[in-house]
Amino acid sequence: MARSFKVLFQVVLLWMAGLGAATQFAKIAVPFTEVSSLYPEFGDAIGWLLSIVSLIGALLGALSGSITTWIGPSRLLIFGLVLGGLVSLFQATEPGFYVMLASRVVEGMSHLAIVVAAPTIMAQITVGRARNAAMVLWSTFFGVAFALNAWIGLQIVDQFGLSVFFALHGGLMILTAAILALCRIRIDLGEPGEFNWGWRALLRAHARIYSSPRVTAPPIGWFFYTLTFVSLLAILPGQFQGNTGSIVAGLMPLAGIVLSWLAVPLMLTYLTSVAVINLGFALGIAIMGTAFLGCPLTYVAIGLFAVLGLVQGGSFAAVPELNDSAETQALSYGAMAQMGNSGNLLGTPVLLAVLGLTGVDGMLVAVVGFYLAAIGAHLWLARRRMAA
Template sequence: MTHSFRVLLQVVLLWAAGLGAATQFAKIAVPFAEVARLYPDNADAIGWLLSIISLIGAALGALSGMITGRVGPSGLLISGLVLGGAISLFQASEPSFYIMMASRLVEGLSHLVIVVAAPTLIAQITLGRTRNVAMVLWSTFFGVAFALNAWIGLPIVEQFGLPAYFALHGILMLVIAVLIGLCRIRVDLAQSSVGDWGLSALIKAHVQTYRSPFISAPGIGWFFYTLTFVSLLAILPGRLPEELSAPIAALMPLAGIVLSWVAVPLLLNVMSSIAVVNLGFGLGIAAIAAAFLGLPLPVVCIWLFAVLGLVQGGSFAAVPDLNETAEAQALSYGAIAQMGNAGNLLGTPVLLTVLWRTDEAGMFGAVVVFYVAAMAAHLWLARRRRAGIR
């Protein structure tokens, strides 16, 4: 087996781990009606089965980056996959609501480890253009997983039920863990002790992460991306004519994946990853401006989500672009995980509140403010990097 083929196989397996992590969200979100029917007496709290993973990520994302960088991403990734697989197999027993909720809380730890450790490994085993393509591939894991769960998962639920669906996810997670273990992926880490695991470690992780304009930049931009991505994906299809709602909702994330795949590797040859991110935000503002000028909303939806693919691919490529060591990359991916989960938690309530208190124009205006703030934050962080601040 040649070295190039071995690296390709490893990247694909690590991406598959990401698909498993994203399915930890999708397995509740996609067959949500079936999950709600499983717990009819807890309808008012059923949404927590989905969002509790985001709560874990928002609280512990930065700390997970520090632990991954210092302990080692390979072992942690396999542990996260095994834990996630075991939890899915347990969930196949259809436990009571509060036990299911507790299992989802633990599953949040599994998810967090995977989405920090896997891209850290990808960034370490690839170089140059190969790394750019690999990081763009990684950036598609969430959208691809949701699409696969809709196309393949829902028919499984309809034919065999939720227990089979959860069990299949658990088995696949365990198989991926075994295959990654057999690959024996190793990376060089900075020699440092892990130290205290208490409150002081949590504070130190946040200080080390967010004081650095190199480590924090991808995550800070990612916050503004996630603040609007899931929320607009939920809100915009409902503003369309009924016959267009479902097809546009399916095309929106697909447009971002396609443009990210096609354009980001090419753009990274001529501009920095952060410039690609800001280009995506700027074109997003242009899409909203076109809506104010009368461009039909379905076209605006596709345009907006297509150019957000630049933010998606550019943000993940920015981590190894700005950070050379595995420890710094792990911290940066931890910041992406933390900021992304925070954005997912806040985005829908914030934009719905703006929409209800104003109108559609007010909501789009808020999105423009978020994107301007994202571009300003990236320009400010770039200035600090040029000043030599580490």
């Protein structure tokens, strides 16, 4: 019983580290209007403050599994939390735009370290049903963080300003690192061996991952999901008047979490994980179609994020379903980090540009195109798996 409680405490603590990592996006996306007011002369370039944190993950995500083994997941996680905390404390000084942009690139190192190391540790300290529950909990960290930031973070910003908000985030990241260090979680991932940082190693890692229709399927679908998740959370609430935006910003990720928890485990007893993913994308397309039939945008936004919960849960389940060995699973999770960061990096600037040129309707059409491409990619990779 004592051991079970200890493991539960550690899992929750690791999940809290994930909340800190997700807040690295949410602290810009949720108070996006307030952040934009800090740099009024930079216009659409403000979108890069949100997405550029993904740059490091987009470049090094394919190597992240090897990096984790080489450094050790516990040390890597604590490093990521401390670095992220210090960067957030620096951002509380509200530096100039280009300095803030550079700090967001550094913050990307912290983010990648956390999102790779924390689930690796979770998978090692849990077994059986406890492991499944832990990974489902982990899959909610982004949505929960955005909901908490919409409900609590915005109130902090309104009452005390962005500077206090950033400082609070930094302090909580460092506190989480300190508690994790006291826990002294030790896991054995085997001998790390020699690690190469050269271009050849990077190219070999990419070739190995993206030549496999099993390893690459979850990351490719995840790219199209992340291309719209953070960006729509940042953009859609701004289309509403008064307090409606903050309410919708909180309900959007929460709707996805609820449907993911309630529906995905049941659906996976009857459908493959890829089928669940494609169903989520297809339902998202259908819900966005209702916007052109007169359905209020508030309902469209919440409904869209509800069905995207199927994509979220199905994508994490797809990795072990499609890949038998721990090695190929690690490769697939590393590629998910890379594709997720690539989607986050591009999503907000792209959709802001489309919004400026075509309005909300044009932006929704673009999102429909992304989801059709996701379904097509999954069907093509499934055909390749059958032919192999």
